[in-house]
Amino acid sequence: MKKHYDYIVVGGGSAGSILGSRLSEDGSKNVLILEAGRSDYPWDPFINMPAALMFPSGNPLYDWGYKSDPEPYMNGRRIAHARGKVLGGSSSINGMIYQRGNPMDYERWGADSGMESWDYAHCLPYFKRLENAIDSPNDELRGHDGPVKLTRGPAVNPLFNAFFEAGVEAGYSRTPDVNSYKQEGFGPFDRHIYKGKRLSASNAYLDPAKKRDNLDIETLAFVTKININGSKATGVTYRRGKHLKQVYGEEIVLAGGAINTPQLLQLSGVGNEEHLREVGIDPIINLPGVGENLQDHLEAYIQHSCPLPVSVQPSLNKLKMPWIGLQWYMKRKGPAASSHFEGGGFIRSNEDVDYPNIMYHFLPLAVRYDGKKSDTAHGFQVHVGPMYSDARGSLKIKSKDPSEHPSMVYNYLSTEQDRSEWIEAVKITREIISQPSLAPYNSGEISPGPSVQTDEEILEWVANDAETALHPCGTAKMGDASDPMSVVDPNTMKVHGLDNVSVVDASAMPYVTNGNIHAPVLMLAERAADLIRGRKPLDPMYVDYYKHDRSNKEKVTN
Numbered sequence: 001m002k003k004h005y006d007y008i009v010v011g012g013g014s015a016g017s018i019l020g021s022r023l024s025e026d027g028s029k030n031v032l033i034l035e036a037g038r039s040d041y042p043w044d045p046f047i048n049m050p051a052a053l054m055f056p057s058g059n060p061l062y063d064w065g066y067k068s069d070p071e072p073y074m075n076g077r078r079i080a081h082a083r084g085k086v087l088g089g090s091s092s093i094n095g096m097i098y099q100r101g102n103p104m105d106y107e108r109w110g111a112d113s114g115m116e117s118w119d120y121a122h123c124l125p126y127f128k129r130l131e132n133a134i135d136s137p138n139d140e141l142r143g144h145d146g147p148v149k150l151t152r153g154p155a156v157n158p159l160f161n162a163f164f165e166a167g168v169e170a171g172y173s174r175t176p177d178v179n180s181y182k183q184e185g186f187g188p189f190d191r192h193i194y195k196g197k198r199l200s201a202s203n204a205y206l207d208p209a210k211k212r213d214n215l216d217i218e219t220l221a222f223v224t225k226i227n228i229n230g231s232k233a234t235g236v237t238y239r240r241g242k243h244l245k246q247v248y249g250e251e252i253v254l255a256g257g258a259i260n261t262p263q264l265l266q267l268s269g270v271g272n273e274e275h276l277r278e279v280g281i282d283p284i285i286n287l288p289g290v291g292e293n294l295q296d297h298l299e300a301y302i303q304h305s306c307p308l309p310v311s312v313q314p315s316l317n318k319l320k321m322p323w324i325g326l327q328w329y330m331k332r333k334g335p336a337a338s339s340h341f342e343g344g345g346f347i348r349s350n351e352d353v354d355y356p357n358i359m360y361h362f363l364p365l366a367v368r369y370d371g372k373k374s375d376t377a378h379g380f381q382v383h384v385g386p387m388y389s390d391a392r393g394s395l396k397i398k399s400k401d402p403s404e405h406p407s408m409v410y411n412y413l414s415t416e417q418d419r420s421e422w423i424e425a426v427k428i429t430r431e432i433i434s435q436p437s438l439a440p441y442n443s444g445e446i447s448p449g450p451s452v453q454t455d456e457e458i459l460e461w462v463a464n465d466a467e468t469a470l471h472p473c474g475t476a477k478m479g480d481a482s483d484p485m486s487v488v489d490p491n492t493m494k495v496h497g498l499d500n501v502s503v504v505d506a507s508a509m510p511y512v513t514n515g516n517i518h519a520p521v522l523m524l525a526e527r528a529a530d531l532i533r534g535r536k537p538l539d540p541m542y543v544d545y546y547k548h549d550r551s552n553k554e555k556v557t558n
Helices: 014-023 050-054 103-111 120-130 158-169 201-209 257-267 273-278 321-331 416-433 436-441 455-465 518-533
Strands: 004-010 031-034 131-133 148-152 185-188 215-218 222-229 232-240 243-254 298-305 343-347 358-363 379-386 394-396 407-409 445-447 501-503 546-548 555-557
Touching: 004 014, 004 232, 014 031, 014 201, 014 518, 031 243, 103 120, 120 131, 120 518, 148 201, 158 185, 158 343, 158 358, 158 379, 158 416, 158 436, 222 243, 222 257, 243 257, 257 394, 298 416, 298 455, 358 416, 379 416, 416 455
Parallel strands: 004 031, 004 243, 031 215, 131 148, 243 501
Antiparallel strands: 185 343, 222 232, 232 243, 298 379, 298 445, 343 358, 358 379, 394 407, 546 555
């Protein structure tokens, strides 16, 4: 460890792994990553075995164990928010699904004041730079030599094809690749699983970079404060074991995620000055947007029993797990070599939306994210939820104690749009599952069950049963300085009012994207690394993409 670095990256998760790799490509710069969690040991099966993804959530060795405050529109429930507590961050414990989002998500980003350089044409080259889309070798819209190796599906279980065909029978379409020309439709999904093993951001980016002499990584290093003098940060204070340490840096890059980044800014005196004074912190920079604009995806599981012995449900039998684990350990094959999130779909639930507002993940088994299985010999489930709800929440520290988790309220189900789309989502899902293709595999709905029918009953079930899809974002959003709620300059990634503090993680996203947000975070970090280094960004790529035309229901292109 040195006492002074050119770049100090706070957080070694998805974004931090990319930053550590890309910033250290310049051999004249010294880079330090401070990760509060432990190492992502290569021998750890709970990280590396795809099917073991249910075990880290809730385990304090892997998960920070955040919870929301009692949610006012979900009957006061506190919603658990798993966040990775290891190198690689949540990419080391997530469901391994890779989805770029819809091109129109980035058109929406680019339409905000000052955000013109974050439209789809400017983001696409960075998706391509990070990808090695193994199953799309001839697709010019996909990347083929990036560090993130992606495999698709394979979705060979007959339940997958039955679900895809049921979507077509219900009036929707198939799509060969949700990350290419057309997101809308049903089909197999890309996953960051390679040769039967999870490929986290740490594996993809940091493992090859660790040999560089100018990159240092310190784990179990909990950053408690950014040390700020005037409009410039001098370094950070962090706790390792029982000791407080300081390290100095020319540039401080916050990559702790949508929860930790606004928390650290507030602890350091950057945020809403009234709130900071209430918790005993002297304000340095008044940025009322810090911790605001909190967004997420809420999802629920619609589960069915299956009369045919084709599902993966028997793999959940604890007596079979040792053999399944041995298969994976010896050959990286068998049920443990997949997360089983191998396919799904994106649809528009009404004609008032321009692009898909509902996402499906299909699983050929019936189990909750925490591993609690349904009482059925065979089953399947559909994860469903709205994609761009207008519900907004906030995050605020409760005291000067860095170890105290912040207050978080997401306000799920708080808006008319959100409630309306949830009712549509459940009704349309039932319509899809009732189609002929799934009839041989469907012996009845387990959850929510036939007693839930009316709009009011559906919303009550969602309020009592839904969980987060683990996509928090927006709490330090990019935007023009004229926007009083923006926190980050989109052209430099610098925090407004600070000369040398940047934010590069999901907190900088102005709007949640359509799908799992891991891939958008990787793209954001790739582009931000160029901006921070002062390099010319990659040239924009103006390409056609699918867009629904509401006037004649025919496709049009950009």
